[in-house]
Amino acid sequence: MPALRRDDLAAMDRDDPLAYLRGQFDLPDGLIYLDGNSLGPMPKAVPARLDEVVGRQWRQDLIQSWNRHGWMYLPTRLGDRIAPLIGAAAGEVVVADSTSVNLFKLLTAALRLYPDRRVIVSQAGNFPTDNYVAQGVIDFLGQGHELRLVTGDDVISAIDGDVALVALTQVDYRSGHLQDLGEVTAAAHDGGALMLWDLCHSAGALPVDLNGAGADFAVGCTYKYLNGGPGAPAFLYVARRWQDDLRQPLSGWLGHAEPFAFEAGYRPAEGIGRTLCGTPAILSMSVLDAALDVFDDVAMADLREKSLALTDCFIRLMTQECGGFGFELATPRQAERRGSQVSWRHQNGYPIMQALIADGVIGDFRSPDILRFGFAPLYLRFVDVWDAVAVIREVMDSGRWDRPDFRRRAAVT
């Protein structure tokens, strides 16, 4: 394979049918932002939308905005906007609360659906909150459930007749390994178990087909590849066939069939509405609504094609330009096995990442030794990949990562 030159990448940008999407983001100068898998950048539509929701709806119309501006319907309306991005139908998704809170609702609800089985299968390397919440659910229910954690990526062999639920993150937050949604869901069902997917690191980055796979439940985050802003509310999905039987424990007034009838007893809403709990976060949801406009005319398959081309280029260029510096690829080389990020192990990963950030290449570090680079296809250019690798090479060549201030750990890494 011939060496890649910067001109080759510039040519790929010229041929990129999605290149125009970068113009919909307000990106700061002087940064190559490879951390959209942690916090997406600001879509340009956001400030005007905030002016509208704060300056007019809140300031001017005050309490009347609940009716006049449809505040009450934001959770379901935003759910319906996210649905096509994850292979769900209208009425199967809501936006509400945080991913952790939504996991609590659905893990608990799932275990109640299959009371004769007592095991949740997940991965030891799952994002911590997923397993912490499962531990909380098990402890809270007090019925002797077990969280069976698999080391490595093969969860299918851990599914037996005791398993009520398989709960996995589709793309591993450290390695970027992509689970096969269809295959794992089918294996869970073959084993008589339910399937819950955490889409935090996949929604908005690649095609997800929940209904095609026959998945039962899903949760996900909107501040990564969906660019909803810091701490934006999360989403959850419940397959239509489960909605009538679903009982989730966070039975707040917004999940009631008639919240404003102020009835004494809880009576769950029909459909997905029963997964709601408290008053919706109107400002954050309005920002997310504006951010989702970016996806209006985008085919997820096209995004995936560009995403894989970006990560392919990054792996090739790191091998070509930085082969002698001790980086070890932690992400699958096979395109169909990885998400939209590339991770490298390096024993000096932490100070190296701090040096890169100081030079304007923003990735992040995950213990114990992972340098993580996200490649969001909505706004990254192929030349960004070249320029990022050039900085990495320069930081390693010069040895300037080896400074005490780069070794000092920050509170949030």
Place this chain on the structure above:
Amino acid sequence: MPALRRDDLAAMDRDDPLAYLRGQFDLPDGLIYLDGNSLGPMPKAVPARLDEVVGRQWRQDLIQSWNRHGWMYLPTRLGDRIAPLIGAAAGEVVVADSTSVNLFKLLTAALRLYPDRRVIVSQAGNFPTDNYVAQGVIDFLGQGHELRLVTGDDVISAIDGDVALVALTQVDYRSGHLQDLGEVTAAAHDGGALMLWDLCHSAGALPVDLNGAGADFAVGCTYKYLNGGPGAPAFLYVARRWQDDLRQPLSGWLGHAEPFAFEAGYRPAEGIGRTLCGTPAILSMSVLDAALDVFDDVAMADLREKSLALTDCFIRLMTQECGGFGFELATPRQAERRGSQVSWRHQNGYPIMQALIADGVIGDFRSPDILRFGFAPLYLRFVDVWDAVAVIREVMDSGRWDRPDFRRRAAVT
């Protein structure tokens, strides 16, 4: 008692030491806003703070803002700002999630602390979400707990040796009846029970002394009298003495002792931090932070004095000007028994309220027959009370409330 004239109220405004606070709010022209007990108006500091958090922190500093701008500490820092408004100490309050979600955490945690008792005492007329959440907790624990609902305001006589927890809203959302925080808390403790207060309709409107009363737990909302914006995150309080033993089931990663160590097992944070769950809602919390500036130099006792003067005037004027129209006072006449709102029963309450809103007097209606008017002392003038009553008189005199479009119920009432 001599009749009140508008001049008398204008004189009270001239003498009002808190009159300057109105200038800190951006109030729309042409409205008398008597619904700050449902959604507070926008403090003037909000747009600049949004520019900062969206335009600079999110847009420019992106992921680095977690460290650079202290995003991770917003839940505890905002809790410490609310603490003095409710008689709590620093380290006893956090801002997180919704009131309903926080109720779930604390109701569950409270029942676990007192496993030998199986009854929660509350009021049948409590705000619905409080009782719905209690029903959800009881259902999912599956240990035969009972929700004992008292009709009327005397809950003390319902406390017996089976009661684990008394869970009350301090100010009734319909009647405005104010519970005696100290007396009820003492009665709960005398009966061997724990005490949880819902401060949704009192925090920011009147002095609350949780620690003085010896309360155990509290929750509350920030979008009413604290003016945090629509759907702003809620707060919760745990008395210092319970924090080490507290186990709440929503064990998400933000409640972990070291969220960024990404440990396999959940290990709760020391202190109040263990009540956190998912990623904090940065935009909403930043808006709340700006809104709380209004309280910086305000003594809650002064606010209470003005609040009672406003509600006194309203009751007097309604009797004086609207005595013949069939309004029946639903709020206690004794000042020490009411919050910062006044409610009237009227068989045509719904269309009358719609007519008032059409004429720029914004209150709200609560089934079956309650017209509810909130008097937030931070920004209301005494002449507003006069002018509101003049509109009510005019609407009743003219009979113009009796129109089909006013009788048609909106989705959110």
